[in-house]
Amino acid sequence: MSNIIAIVGRPNVGKSTLFNRLTESRKAIVDDLSGVTRDRHYGVGEWTDKQFTVIDTGGYVANSEDVYEAAIREQVMIAIEEASVLIFMVDVTTGITDLDDDIAQVLRKSNKPVFVTANKVDNTALHSEISTFYGFGLGEVFPLSSMTGSGTGELLDEIIKNF
Numbered sequence: 001m002s003n004i005i006a007i008v009g010r011p012n013v014g015k016s017t018l019f020n021r022l023t024e025s026r027k028a029i030v031d032d033l034s035g036v037t038r039d040r041h042y043g044v045g046e047w048t049d050k051q052f053t054v055i056d057t058g059g060y061v062a063n064s065e066d067v068y069e070a071a072i073r074e075q076v077m078i079a080i081e082e083a084s085v086l087i088f089m090v091d092v093t094t095g096i097t098d099l100d101d102d103i104a105q106v107l108r109k110s111n112k113p114v115f116v117t118a119n120k121v122d123n124t125a126l127h128s129e130i131s132t133f134y135g136f137g138l139g140e141v142f143p144l145s146s147m148t149g150s151g152t153g154e155l156l157d158e159i160i161k162n163f
């Protein structure tokens with residue numbers, strides 16, 4: 001249970017894009033461990049001298065809004081148990097949604113370090129928009145563009161201090 005980063009957040013914020021970036025050098029090593037891990041992917045990454053496992057959560061299958069939210073909540077709970085550090089990803093282009101608030105509530109109750117990450121900050125003009133996410137009460141908000149990779153280094157520098 002050491003050096004494990006889980007990426008949580010509602011669908012479409014960019015979790016898998018970041019996962020692919022962080023695990024670029026090595027391909028996913030574990031998949032479909034059991035039924036319960038069906039919706040998660042595991043990969044290995046490294047930053048400076050630290051190696052870590054990354055968990056991408058997602059792939060929610062549900063047929064109603066309620067089931068969908070429950071499935072996401074379940075994934076977040078499992079991630080909290082499995083991970084040593086959590087990346088809570090939100091989307092700067094949409095701001096805070098109800099589902100974001102829901103996930104934040106679960107994360108606030110965890111005793112794990114949470115890194116609020118505002119994704120899709122593709123240019124500096126969007127930097128000022130991240131302040132809204134301080135409203136979660138989960139500490140510093142890291143601007144990121146999973147697409148360009150901008151902000152990844154700053155985020156990982158802070159995360160690996162926990163390893």
Ligand code: GDP
Nearest residue numbers: 011012013014015016017058119120145146147
């Ligand atoms: P997930 O559902 O949270 O895993 O999100 P994905 O990684 O599948 O990304 C959802 C969509 O957002 C895709 O169309 C991505 O190309 C897009 N996306 C991801 N990261 C960024 C980013 O940094 N900037 C922009 N503009 N789009 C992004």
Ligand code: MG
Nearest residue numbers: 015016058059
């Ligand atoms: Mg995904």
